[in-house]
Amino acid sequence: MKAKTDFEELISFVQYSKGQCYVLCDENTFKHCYEVFCQLIALKVQPIVIKAGEAQKNIATCEFIWQKLIDNKADKNACIINLGGGVVSDIGGFVAATYKRGIKYINVPTSLLAMVDAATGGKTGINLGHFKNMIGLIQQPEMVVLHAPFLNTLPKKHLKNGFAEMLKHAILNGKDALNELTLNKDITPQLNEKVILKSLAIKEDIVAQDPQEKGHRKILNFGHTIGHAIEYAAQENGCEILHGEAVAIGMIAALKLSVLKLEFDCNEADLVINFIRSHFSKPAWISANHNKIINAILQDKKNSNQEINMVLLADYGKPVFDVVCTLDEIAKILLEL
Numbered sequence: 185m186k187a188k189t190d191f192e193e194l195i196s197f198v199q200y201s202k203g204q205c206y207v208l209c210d211e212n213t214f215k216h217c218y219e220v221f222c223q224l225i226a227l228k229v230q231p232i233v234i235k236a237g238e239a240q241k242n243i244a245t246c247e248f249i250w251q252k253l254i255d256n257k258a259d260k261n262a263c264i265i266n267l268g269g270g271v272v273s274d275i276g277g278f279v280a281a282t283y284k285r286g287i288k289y290i291n292v293p294t295s296l297l298a299m300v301d302a303a304t305g306g307k308t309g310i311n312l313g314h315f316k317n318m319i320g321l322i323q324q325p326e327m328v329v330l331h332a333p334f335l336n337t338l339p340k341k342h343l344k345n346g347f348a349e350m351l352k353h354a355i356l357n358g359k360d361a362l363n364e365l366t367l368n369k370d371i372t373p374q375l376n377e378k379v380i381l382k383s384l385a386i387k388e389d390i391v392a393q394d395p396q397e398k399g400h401r402k403i404l405n406f407g408h409t410i411g412h413a414i415e416y417a418a419q420e421n422g423c424e425i426l427h428g429e430a431v432a433i434g435m436i437a438a439l440k441l442s443v444l445k446l447e448f449d450c451n452e453a454d455l456v457i458n459f460i461r462s463h464f465s466k467p468a469w470i471s472a473n474h475n476k477i478i479n480a481i482l483q484d485k486k487n488s489n490q491e492i493n494m495v496l497l498a499d500y501g502k503p504v505f506d507v508v509c510t511l512d513e514i515a516k517i518l519l520e521l
């Protein structure tokens with residue numbers, strides 16, 4: 185299923201639902217995007233508004249939304265339209281997939297990260313304590329509709345956050361995509377619909393080959409094993425780090441491990457490592473928290489039998505999944521970050 189760039193089908197869907205479409209927003213997307221969205225579809229839809237931020241991605245927020253649906257007597261034909269960033273689409277998708285054993289949901293992403301990544305692919309879920317995305321399921325949205333002008337109100341740090349996932353897609357795709365994306369020093373002015381769709385198409389293609397992540401789709405976790413562990417350690421330390429910022433550091437680690445384990449060309453790796461470093465700095469607290477990061481890696485859903493399975497590169501465009509790495513190898517790389 186490819187993302188759409190017009191609202192035609194969504195409008196028909198809302199009309200057909202007879203008032204049973206609920207628009208899930210967080211407080212920021214309610215403020216900046218809800219009115220625009222209603223104007224774009226020229227229809228009235230009921231909003232459900234939650235607080236903004238990763239800390240809301242928990243069971244209490246789900247209960248709040250489930251309760252709102254029950255209060256409104258939402259039945260099996262109801263639909264949730266997730267108007268927001270990755271937090272809204274992850275929670276809204278999970279709530280929809282579980283309410284009355286599953287109702288439909290539509291993603292209208294408003295952050296760059298959600299446009300190029302989170303809104304597509306059907307992964308839904310919430311965090312448990314500090315563990316990211318521990319509870320969830322894969323359920324595809326009815327449709328994804330992209331409207332790049334929503335980005336006009338997105339804070340710049342969140343543009344950079346989404347850019348990290350675009351970089352990941354380019355790395356997985358190959359040298360041409362990577363050269364194109366890293367051509368400009370300043371990453372934000374080039375973020376138009378064409379560039380966004382190009383990056384998203386790389387993910388859509390990978391997901392289409394393996395929707396349930398039995399094998400090939402795992403390559404999308406490039407940079408995420410260590411990235412997620414860094415997010416966990418940040419929460420434990422009461423520090424803030426955005427998903428994309430953590431993934432950027434995770435990608436540097438994965439590039440270095442690729443040189444060590446898969447004989448990936450060291451100079452080629454350095455080109456992208458230097459590019460990442462010029463945009464994303466490593467927070468100072470990371471150096472003092474390697475143990476917490478290692479412990480979090482052991483909890484990662486993708487590791488089995490305490491083996492650390494990582495996505496590494498034989499070359500740009502040639503990712504290899506389930507490369508077993510030892511804790512010693514990872515600890516060594518953390519020291520080199």
Ligand SMILES: NC(=O)c1ccc[n+]([C@@H]2O[C@H](COP(=O)([O-])OP(=O)(O)OC[C@H]3O[C@@H](n4cnc5c(N)ncnc54)[C@H](O)[C@@H]3O)[C@@H](O)[C@H]2O)c1
Nearest residue numbers: 212216236269270271272294295297298302307334337338
């Ligand atoms: N399901 C997946 O496949 C997948 C993939 C990648 C990331 N994720 C998840 O996505 C989440 C991160 O997504 P995110 O970076 O979009 O975070 P987010 O949803 O918290 O959005 C970032 C911030 O921007 C605000 N915002 C969003 N759109 C806005 C707009 N147009 N104008 C003004 N403010 C706006 C939000 O309110 C929030 O404060 C994480 O929880 C991550 O685990 C999921």
Ligand SMILES: [Zn+2]
Nearest residue numbers: 349408427431
């Ligand atoms: Zn990600």
